[in-house]
Amino acid sequence: MSTIELPENEAFRAEAREWLTAQLEGPFTHVRYRGGPGEEDEVFEERVDWEKAMGAAGWTGISWPKKYGGRAATLDQQVIFYQEYARAGGPGRVGHIGEGLVAPTILAFGTEEQKQRFLPGIKNGTELWCQGYSEPAAGSDLANVQTRARREGNEWIIDGQKVWTSLAHKAGWCFVIAKTEPDAPRYRNLSFLLVEMDQPGVTIKPIIQLTGTSEFNEVFFDGAKTPAENVVGAPGQGWKVAMGLLAFERGASTLGQQIGFENEFKEILAAAKDNGIAKDPVMRQKLAQAWIELQLVRLNAVTNLEEGETRPGLAAVNKICWATWHRDAGELAMEIMGADAEICAGAPYALTRFQSRFLFSRSDTIYGGTNEIQRNIIAEQALGLPREPRP
Numbered sequence: 001m002s003t004i005e006l007p008e009n010e011a012f013r014a015e016a017r018e019w020l021t022a023q024l025e026g027p028f029t030h031v032r033y034r035g036g037p038g039e040e041d042e043v044f045e046e047r048v049d050w051e052k053a054m055g056a057a058g059w060t061g062i063s064w065p066k067k068y069g070g071r072a073a074t075l076d077q078q079v080i081f082y083q084e085y086a087r088a089g090g091p092g093r094v095g096h097i098g099e100g101l102v103a104p105t106i107l108a109f110g111t112e113e114q115k116q117r118f119l120p121g122i123k124n125g126t127e128l129w130c131q132g133y134s135e136p137a138a139g140s141d142l143a144n145v146q147t148r149a150r151r152e153g154n155e156w157i158i159d160g161q162k163v164w165t166s167l168a169h170k171a172g173w174c175f176v177i178a179k180t181e182p183d184a185p186r187y188r189n190l191s192f193l194l195v196e197m198d199q200p201g202v203t204i205k206p207i208i209q210l211t212g213t214s215e216f217n218e219v220f221f222d223g224a225k226t227p228a229e230n231v232v233g234a235p236g237q238g239w240k241v242a243m244g245l246l247a248f249e250r251g252a253s254t255l256g257q258q259i260g261f262e263n264e265f266k267e268i269l270a271a272a273k274d275n276g277i278a279k280d281p282v283m284r285q286k287l288a289q290a291w292i293e294l295q296l297v298r299l300n301a302v303t304n305l306e307e308g309e310t311r312p313g314l315a316a317v318n319k320i321c322w323a324t325w326h327r328d329a330g331e332l333a334m335e336i337m338g339a340d341a342e343i344c345a346g347a348p349y350a351l352t353r354f355q356s357r358f359l360f361s362r363s364d365t366i367y368g369g370t371n372e373i374q375r376n377i378i379a380e381q382a383l384g385l386p387r388e389p390r391p
């Protein structure tokens with residue numbers, strides 16, 4: 001018997017299933033299976049309400065310590081919750097950047113005051129977050145950020161530009177990596193700041209994506225302000241905190257999404273059976289291969305959570321595996337649709353679910369660190385190969 005089937009875990013599963021089924025077949029039927037990758041605009045406000053309902057019932061931040069409103073859920077229980085979430089058709093989470101990225105970072109590096117101030121809003125779904133890392137000349141080379149922050153009295157004053165900032169147009173808060181110690185060496189010159197978005201010094205410009213929607217944005221800081229205490233870790237320690245957050249981003253934060261891939265696979269399989277292409281021997285092979293790889297993706301995700309801290313490179317393997325699987329699944333769905341895949345469902349640019357997923361999933365191997373960067377990490381940290389030349 002695997003530990004996931006222990007009686008206490010079965011009780012947890014029953015509780016999660018009961019709540020999710022009651023909600024998603026009751027008051028929240030309209031958000032079921034909505035808002036996944038490529039559908040980020042769908043029923044957005046309704047999904048914010050869903051976030052609040054989950055928070056009120058204790059189903060957000062389940063891995064957090066009880067002291068901060070969590071359930072201290074074990075890894076088995078987190079897997080169970082996401083399995084049940086996928087089974088019930090839970091919608092794409094609008095609070096994932098807060099819950100999955102900044103909350104664990106504040107828990108690990110933040111002050112008690114920061115935990116008390118910021119965790120409740122994330123848990124209750126009342127404060128959404130965005131990630132202010134990338135800049136026009138700082139993506140893979142993140143340490144090259146040019147956004148600057150200077151201390152004036154009890155405030156940080158921020159100037160600079162971020163780009164590709166997902167959900168900036170919806171978020172109340174942003175975590176910003178900024179250069180605060182201009183004379184310090186690379187990696188010791190940055191700070192991790194928590195910045196309110198709704199203020200005169202912040203301008204948000206949406207970027208239209210391949211899917212025709214605007215999930216991400218350019219964000220301009222022109223004298224934006226944040227209180228001095230809104231720095232996570234000490235000034236100058238921003239790189240360490242930023243890397244800690246990336247470890248969360250490449251670890252537990254995508255577990256739910258990966259478990260949800262099962263639903264996407266089922267849709268692809270059903271489409272192949274529906275249009276008869278599943279009888280084609282080559283397509284049968286491809287579908288079987290995709291299913292095998294999906295099992296490996298899930299195995300990898302759990303192994304990474306269990307052993308990632310002690311096995312360098314595992315998080316990078318996990319990121320490559322799930323991102324590549326999802327991108328390839330998008331292509332497989334297009335192949336199954338044949339010529340129909342190339343026709344819009346309506347004017348001017350109405351995409352089918354498979355089309356928008358296919359287009360959006362091109363980004364999976366880019367955001368959170370590209371496949372090439374993950375391979376560099378594996379080469380250097382797991383295999384001990386010579387470091388590539390750095391600027």
Ligand SMILES: Cc1cc2nc3c(=O)[nH]c(=O)nc-3n(C[C@H](O)[C@H](O)[C@H](O)COP(=O)(O)OP(=O)(O)OC[C@H]3O[C@@H](n4cnc5c(N)ncnc54)[C@H](O)[C@@H]3O)c2cc1C
Nearest residue numbers: 131132133134139140164165166363366367368369370372
């Ligand atoms: C959908 C989406 C959402 C995003 N959301 C956010 C967000 O919310 N917040 C945020 O801060 N950022 C976000 N990003 C940005 C993302 O993190 C960056 O796009 C990513 O880190 C790559 O940086 P870049 O785009 O500047 O590409 P570059 O770093 O310029 O890379 C260009 C190409 O060169 C390759 N390359 C670069 N350096 C190396 C190297 N040393 N070795 C080998 N190959 C290399 C890369 O792999 C890539 O193929 C998002 C991106 C996407 C696509």
